[in-house]
Amino acid sequence: MSSTEKVASAIVELEQARQPGAEKAAGKSVTRAVPKVSAWTRWRFGLWIPPLVTFVLLGIAWEYVAHSNPFVIPPLGNIAESIANDPSAYWNNLLVTLKEVAVGGGAAIVLGYLLAVLMCEFKILERALMPVVMVIMVTPVIAIAPALVVAFGFGMLPKYIVTIIVAIFPILINSLAGLRAVDPGTLDVLRVVDASRWEIFWRLRLPGSMPYFFAGLRIAIPFAIIGAAVAEFVAAGEAAGLGAMISIAASQANLEVTWAGISMFCVLGLLFVAVLTLLRRRVLWWDNHGRAPK
Amino acid sequence: MNAALTTAGAEVTARGVTKRFGVRGQPVTVLDDVDLRIAPGEFVSVIGPSGCGKSTLLRIIAGLLDADEGSVAINGETVPQAIRHKTMGLVPQTPALLPWRSVRDNVLLPTQVNTAANAGRNLLDVDELLTSFGLGNDLRKYPRQLSGGMQQRVAIARAFVFDPPVLLMDEPFSALDEITRDQQRLGLLDFWQSNRRSVMFITHSVPEAILLSDRVVLMAARPGRIAEVTEIDLPRPRDESVFLSPQFREYEIRIREGLRRVMKNVEH
Structure with missing residues (x-):
């Protein structure tokens, strides 16, 4: 023990x-x-x-x-004070970013998994789409973001799109690997009794892919937050969201606001990771988290 | 248990089965004109060196691979028809249980797919089945809570649960240690003797083949073909005392000699 x-x-x-x-x-x-x-x-x-x-x-x-270099980082007390002085500004910006992460990240999760299922079931789709996926994946999102802002304006849409672009790949790649990694023995057992594709998906591939899917989520959620931050930096004219707030504050050398914004990102990230951990425990109780069995 | 069903089985006939694989552009004949017949309710073991195509033959009969030439019939039906009617149950080399399903639910899996083929068949009572496999106290456990031997018994129960007339077992005990393996063999022997179905059983073990089988088919490699067939005329029901009988020794010597001949032909 x-x-x-x-x-x-x-x-x-x-x-x-x-x-x-x-x-x-x-x-x-x-x-x-x-x-x-x-x-x-x-x-x-x-x-x-x-x-x-x-x-x-x-x-x-x-x-x-x-205390020895006040122009490098602000004391923690000042950061807290900055938040306490104007909580609604922080709260509103946090909500904007939260919405971007939730909508963009949520769409990335749904689309990524659906795409993985389609690619798993129809090999031709994988052949057709994987190269495009690779091209987008290797292009730094920070390079695409300004172009998207030009194309879609300063509203929420380019932020969602940037968030989706960064967050979708870990979901897609991991889920596809998971859908394929089913036990070949179980697959044989089911094929011999003429299980339909749907039955094999529903009884075997879907649950079997969950550990991979969750591993993908673990990467995708921080990525979604990065995506939202990057999009806000690029479209700072909108002046909403934690990223925009940080970008403006930093340009004015306002260290307290900058670091308060950064700490909000921390809280946001931790919140999502906590929810994910709880969810994983509920869904994947049967998976031993990589620990040795028994 | 229903007495009428205790000796049910289907006839499996493979005729002229030939299978070639391309290895680096070079076609290798894995199976060369193989004929095999399993009578209803007969237990046939297939034994042979690695690469003799015994697993390939099983996979062709199971419909998991297509033969290049030849045909397979199961009670006069083609393999795809037999599959549609859930005529065959498969026990793979590894237990291949689903970790998110309890023992009971793992066994039930084949009954939950292709449910159209369940109509009019005698689905076994899972709890009763597992109890007869010595797993009566483990119904609600999960695979990782079981030992390797117990897991393999669950896999065998999963093949029996929908009462298929044909069972295909691909070295089900090969991953177990020798002591556990002996126990599993006797368990399977016991269960099968009271629920006779046609069985194709692939093994590397000569004593295992003799203990269980009505016939032992020895295959040779390169190309994969049937070298010898030995009828095992030991009285049934058998138990572990079979190991002590002089006939058992004779069969063992005969099959081992056959194996040696088959292996010698391979070494050039």
């Missing part, structure tokens, strides 16, 4: 011991001895203390640099 498993099982025991129904169901009123678990194990200090220490040390280093 690994140490994390030990911790987990100790916690399970603890929870069971705490269950009020346990004694009642057994018809006992005796106070059961709670298994002795040290505070270290009980609060899982080993899990959250080390990263906490890292963050505290980083914070101290930051403050040190900020």
Whole structure:
């Protein structure tokens, strides 16, 4: 048993011991001895203390640099103050960017997976489209973005398109690999009983592709945020969204606003990753996360 | 269990099956004019050195590969017809279970596809089937919670569940350790003796072939062809005591000699 498993099982025991129904169901009123678990194990200090220490040390280093070189980075307190002074401006810009990431990223996820399914089922589509995909993928999005702004104006559309372009590839490539990576033995078992293509897709390929799809999501979501930021930088005239806000603030050497915007991006990214992790745990409970089985 | 069905099976006839693969432009004859007949309810093992085309033959009968020449009939039907009617159950080399399905749901998988072919057939009771495979307590478990031997038993149950008259097993025990393998062989023997279907069983193991089979077909490589056929005339129902009988030893010696001859012809 690994140490994390030990911790987990100790916690399970603890929870069971705490269950009020346990004694009642057994018809006992005796106070059961709670298994002795040290505070270290009980609060899982080993899990959250080390990263906490890292963050505290980083914070101290930051403050040190900020106070000795005020024109490089602002003190953390000033950043927080900047947000506290005008929360609605930050909130509105955050919402604009969030919308771009959600719409553009969402469209990339749906389109990417659909395209992967079509390419998996119809080889000719893969032959026809993959070269185009490659051409777009190797072109830096920062180079395409200005052209898209010229073509589609300063509204939301070019931002969605840039976000889709960056986020779609990891979804498409990973999902296609996943749809193809089904166990050949299971495929044979199904073919021998004349399972239809749809049945093979639904029962085998779709669920089997989920670990790959989620691996793709893990890359695509930060990419979508990058896409939204890049599009906003390029179309700064619109002056909406965290990227535009950062771009304007930086040009005016307004470090507090710049870093406040950056920290908003951090929060946005972490939020999406957290949702993704929870979702993955629900959908992919059967996948052992690359850990050794059993 | 329904007594009328305990010796059901279909006749499998392969005639003049020839298969060539192109390897770097050079055609290699993997199967050369192979004839094989499996009588209804007969257990036939196919044994031979690697590259003799035994798996290819199984895949052609299963409809997973097309033969270049020759024909396969299953109870007078063509392979595509037999597939449409779910006449064959396949046990692949690896268990090939779906990790997101419980043991029970994995076994049920073949009954959930091509459901039109389920009409009028005797789908076995999954729980009963798994219990007879010694997995009665593991119905709700997931594949990764099972040992390799148990997983392979689930894969065999999956092939039996829709009660196909023909079972095709491609070295189902080859990935297991020897002790587990012995246990699995006897388990399969037991189950098959009370549910006789036509079986084509591919193996590398001479004792395994003798223990299970009515006939052992020895194949030779380059080109893949049938070298010898040995009728195993040991009384049924058999159990592990078969290993101790003098006839078993005789069969083993005879088949091993055959194997040696077949291997010698390959070395130039």
